[in-house]
Amino acid sequence: MEQKTDLIIIGGGVIGSSIAYHLLNEGYQGDITIFEKDRLYEFASTPRSAGGIRQLFTTDINIQISRYSLKKYKTFPEDMTVDGERAEIDFQQRGYLFLAQKETMKELENQANLQRKYGVPSEILEADELKRIIPEVNSNDLTGGLYCGEDGYLDPYSVMQGYVKKAKELGAHYIYDEIYSIHEEAGRVTGVVTKDGMLYKAPKVINSAGPWAPIISKNSGYPIPVIPLKRQIIQFDAAEPLEKPLPLTVDPSGVYFRHEGDSFISGYSEKVKPGIDFTWKRSFFEETLWPILANRIPNFERAKIISGWAGMYSHNTKDQNAIIGEHPELSGYYMACGFSGHGMQQAPAVGQGLAELIMKGRYETIDLSPLRFERFAMNELVIEGAVV
Ligand SMILES: Cc1cc2nc3c(=O)[nH]c(=O)nc-3n(C[C@H](O)[C@H](O)[C@H](O)COP(=O)(O)OP(=O)(O)OC[C@H]3O[C@@H](n4cnc5c(N)ncnc54)[C@H](O)[C@@H]3O)c2cc1C
Structure with missing residues (x-):
């Protein structure tokens, strides 16, 4: 039987799961399949994070992202309630x-x-x-x-699980398998290939595989500077x-x-x-x-x-900031990776932004285009002065 879905997300950490949640919350009508190789998230970056949430950035884009995300983390327990259970994240606004x-x-x-x-x-x-x-x-x-x-600061594991549970409630499918590469035909994404060589078809693929994102991208012929x-x-x-x-x-x-x-x-x-x-x-x-x-x-x-x-x-390695958006040379290949030390606090805004980009073809809440992949070739780096 042919395995087929509408949108594949590689990596179900805080970023991938936030994207899945935001798409469904915005009314995305297609099927979303998230591939996650580490069912217990033992090695994912998210649960190993310090959970720091700050607006003290030095670039317009990072300040806007953090300000939006902070607002969302304040209402996270209610927003991510599943079966009457609030998604507590221990957000301590201690400065x-x-x-x-x-x-x-x-x-x-x-x-x-x-x-x-x-x-x-x-x-x-x-x-x-x-x-x-x-x-x-x-x-x-x-x-x-x-x-x-x-x-x-907050509890990163609980944030991630909050998104996972809510995305599942809204209809996202998690498959606990490892992806080797992205499959394409004539410059368009056609799906992903698992590490066992199985093709899983979809016209859109998002790479949110955290530290492993560059490996998948390189295996697919599209190296990224992460x-x-x-x-x-x-x-x-x-x-x-x-x-x-x-x-x-x-x-x-x-x-x-x-x-x-x-x-x-x-x-x-x-x-x-x-x-x-x-x-x-x-x-x-x-x-x-x-x-x-x-x-x-x-x-x-x-x-x-x-x-x-x-x-x-x-x-x-170029500017220590996230790479967000569609790859200019491969239609249907979206990236949400390279967050360096500040991905936790960017997850809500990035999820919302990618949902808008995929569903409406443009950003509405925050213009995330300064973080597009093309900035490297155009020498429009986003140099962040407050990197921890
Ligand atoms: C020590 C430390 C401290 C940090 N402190 C902060 C902080 O204070 N504030 C902050 O904002 N950020 C912080 N960060 C950064 C933050 O943790 C990350 O930016 C964020 O968690 C990235 O989330 P992610 O979903 O992209 O990656 P991950 O959480 O790593 O999720 C990626 C997922 O993809 C899966 N995957 C990978 N390859 C494949 C594959 N081939 N097939 C299927 N699945 C795959 C992995 O198993 C993983 O679960 C810190 C990070 C570390 C390590």
Whole structure:
């Protein structure tokens, strides 16, 4: 029997499942089939994310995307209710804070001005004001910071499952199989080929396979500038609790930290060789994170590791931003990949945008065209100055 559907999504992580949900929520009438190779999402980027949600970006497009997504995460539990069960995502609007030294303050002020243009309540804080947010912070070497109290963090796994369950309720089919490549005839997508060589037909295919997206695209003859980069996160306890819940805080060194329940998580984008690698090391905490953490928050001096993990950034080597839209050389091939370290907070806007593009041929809510694939050839890169 010929396997046929109207639209295939490769990868059912937060991005693929958000797209499926948004299409169906917008009234898409065709059949949607999502191929997911990892039924338990053991290695997907989404559940391994730090879940940081911020509007503190430096490009118009990323600020607009985040602002829209933040609004959607606020109503997510109700919007994704299935069978009377709310989709709780533990969204803690405890703020997002970039700590800064003298040389970056001017730049942060420029960023805040741009963010405010879009309605983001960004605040520039002086060094002594930082203690209002984190009473224990050592601000001796700091000049201030950029803060947004509306931002915060959430549970990424629950967001993804919220989209999966709602998409299924609305009629999306998940097939737990691995895709090898996209199939085409005469410059048009005709389906996908599974790793066992089976052809599954569809006129439209969306590649949202996260860190594996470039492999599928390359197997199909359409390489994209995305590489997987390992990112470690360590969870730890501090000897003395902090007075207030932490915002997601980024030290000037790039080390970030936040509360995770009563404990803490911390990470840093260290220099690594590209490749899929899920090993994590205690020495990463002891040598890289702890010296920064202990200096910044004295309560972290006596820290005890609880656990750790590694996940993959889908790192866009050109400008560290997502690639969204139809491939200019293959009609019916859509991409939603290369999110680097900020895909969680872009999932609602990207889902909505791709649903509009596919159903109406244009973006209506937010113009996502600055993130089109063609920007690389046209040298219209979207350079984001606040990458974590
Ligand atoms: C350590 C870490 C911290 C992060 N922190 C943040 C943060 O604070 N804020 C933020 O916004 N973002 C953060 N991110 C980034 C964010 O997690 C990702 O951008 C986002 O989860 C990407 O979602 P995705 O659906 O594209 O990818 P994934 O979640 O990886 O989903 C892709 C899915 O595709 C499936 N798949 C792959 N290949 C195939 C195939 N051939 N056939 C079928 N299925 C396939 C995979 O199994 C996977 O489930 C972080 C990432 C990491 C690793």
